[in-house]
Amino acid sequence: DAGVTQSPTHLIKTRGQQVTLRCSPKSGHDTVSWYQQALGQGPQFIFQYYEEEERQRGNFPDRFSGHQFPNYSSELNVNALLLGDSALYLCASSWGTGNTGELFFGEGSRLTVL
Amino acid sequence: GEDVEQSLFLSVREGDSSVINCTYTDSSSTYLYWYKQEPGAGLQLLTYIFSNMDMKQDQRLTVLLNKKDKHLSLRIADTQTGDSAIYFCAFSLSGGYNKLIFGAGTRLAVHP
Numbered sequence: 001d002a003g004v005t006q007s008p009t010h011l012i013k014t015r016g017q018q019v020t021l022r023c024s025p026k027s028g029h030d031t032v033s034w035y036q037q038a039l040g041q042g043p044q045f046i047f048q049y050y051e052e053e054e055r056q057r058g059n060f061p062d063r064f065s066g067h068q069f070p071n072y073s074s075e076l077n078v079n080a081l082l083l084g085d086s087a088l089y090l091c092a093s094s095w096g097t098g099n100t101g102e103l104f105f106g107e108g109s110r111l112t113v114l
Numbered sequence: 115g116e117d118v119e120q121s122l123f124l125s126v127r128e129g130d131s132s133v134i135n136c137t138y139t140d141s142s143s144t145y146l147y148w149y150k151q152e153p154g155a156g157l158q159l160l161t162y163i164f165s166n167m168d169m170k171q172d173q174r175l176t177v178l179l180n181k182k183d184k185h186l187s188l189r190i191a192d193t194q195t196g197d198s199a200i201y202f203c204a205f206s207l208s209g210g211y212n213k214l215i216f217g218a219g220t221r222l223a224v225h226p
Contacts, residue, residue: 006156033212042118042202042216043157056213090156094212100145103212107156 002027004093004106012112013081021076021109025093029104032074034066037088037108049074050097078111086113116140118203118217125223132190134220136203139184143205146179147214148188151200160188160201190222198224 005024013019025032031050035043045058049068068074072093078085088108094100117139126132138146144165149157163170163177163186170177176189186205190197200219206212 004156031212035214040218042204042218043214044216045213048212058213088156092157092212092214097212100212102159103147103162103206103214104159105149105157 004091004104006089006091006106006109008109009107010110010112012114014114015081015083017081017113018077018079019081019111021078021089021091021111022073023076023091023093023106024073025091026104029093029095030072031094031097032068032072033092033094033103034074034076035090035092035105036060037090039087043090046076048097055097081113083113086111116207116215118205118215120201120203120217120220122218123221123223125225126193128193128195128224128226130193132188132193132197132222132224134188134190134201134203134222136186136188136217136220137184138186138203138205138215140205140207140215141181141184143207145206146177146186147202147204147206148175148177148186149202149204149216151202151219153199157202193222193224195224195226198222 033048034046037043047057147162148160204214204216
């Protein structure tokens with residue numbers, strides 16, 4: 001049973017560019033959340049997708065956008081990259097939108113912005 | 115506001131018990147979590163506790179919740195070198211669509 005998978009694992013971009021990160025949820029899960037983890041800090045909630053719609057959003061600018069596909073996989077897009085966007089981007093999957101204990105994370109995509 | 119505080123560092127001897135502490139601000143939280151992160155890796159869900167519970171035990175792990183003081187702890191019995199990692203405490207908000215608020219993490223170092 002595959003867990004949460006993310007791609008790519010590492011990538012390097014320059015300021016002003018755009019990036020797309022991908023996530024496939026754990027089998028049986030239909031909800032995907034994205035988190036940003038800056039170096040030395042805990043993860044911060046970006047947004048959550050359920051039924052192909054953004055359900056809740058954290059304190060991130062509109063440069064951060066996402067999408068969920070009918071197979072429940074998801075993409076995170078970041079436009080006009082800034083140096084401060086350098087971080088580990090984590091995807092988490094769960095079933096439904098309600099609070100449950102079952103929230104699993106992938107290994108992350110490490111983005112470096114030069 | 116929503117906040118989680120953890121001590122930054124803990125050093126223990128192999129075979130001893132480790133206790134990692136966490137305090138949180140939100141009294142309406144529903145689930146509280148402990149995640150483990152090894153260098154360069156994602157977050158591994160260790161255990162979680164529902165807010166109406168006081169204690170949960172899972173093999174070497176014991177979670178204690180003091181809701182009155184908004185204090186959560188994770189005890190690891192017989193700590194091994196493989197337990198060396200960063201441990202994150204997190205809570206989910208009531209009706210919060212599984213939005214988790216994380217602490218900054220406690221780095222656990224296990225030495226022989």
